[in-house]
Amino acid sequence: MADQKPALFLDRDGVINVDQGYVARVEDWQWIEGAHECVARFKARGWYVFVVTNQSGIAFDHYTEADMNAVHKHMSQGFAAAGTAVDAIYSCPFHPEGSNPRFRKDSFDRKPKPGMLLQAMAEFPLKREASFLIGDKQTDIDAAHAAGVGGFLFTGGRLDHFAEWALASFEDGSR
Ligand SMILES: [Mg+2]
Secondary structure: OOOOOOOOOOOOOOOEEEEOOOOOOOOEEEHHOOHHHHHHHHOOOOOOEEEEEEEOOOOOEEEHHHHHHHHHHHHHHHHHHHHHHHHHHEEEEOEEEOOHHHHHOOOOOOOOOOOHHHHHHOOOEEEEHHOEEEEEHHHHHHHHHHHEEEEEEOOOOOOOHHHOOOOOOHHHOOO
16 A cells, blocks of 8 residues: 555635636636645645535536536646646535536535545545645535544635645644
């Protein structure tokens, strides 16, 4: 088995990019300051970095999976241009009240449930007790706790600065 490494889980909308409602077009993508630096820094210290994002706009037919994938390609290209990359992007298109029957379901992947995080743990040898999530909603934090990792509510500012503060307080054992 490969060496276990800690993981930083990042919510997408409101953490990596500005949450302007449903972000489904590259033109609407606006980076949160410090997002590239945050990913680069954690990758450089030997962490996994994962994106875990609810995308119920697909269940409500606001946009398609192809639209989301195009946005994620744009995001990945942005990280690549900064010389870094996330290890995987997990997304959940489902919603229990979705208008599209294909995506109308109470999914275990939809935060506050922990499915996406548990999937990452099944796919990568990660050190759960050393891992944490940054999200901008309580449902993100609830998903983190349900998966047995720490959770920090992003309060704005630069993401890299917030993540360094989160890491320091996590290592302190205060979360
Ligand atoms: Mg969010």
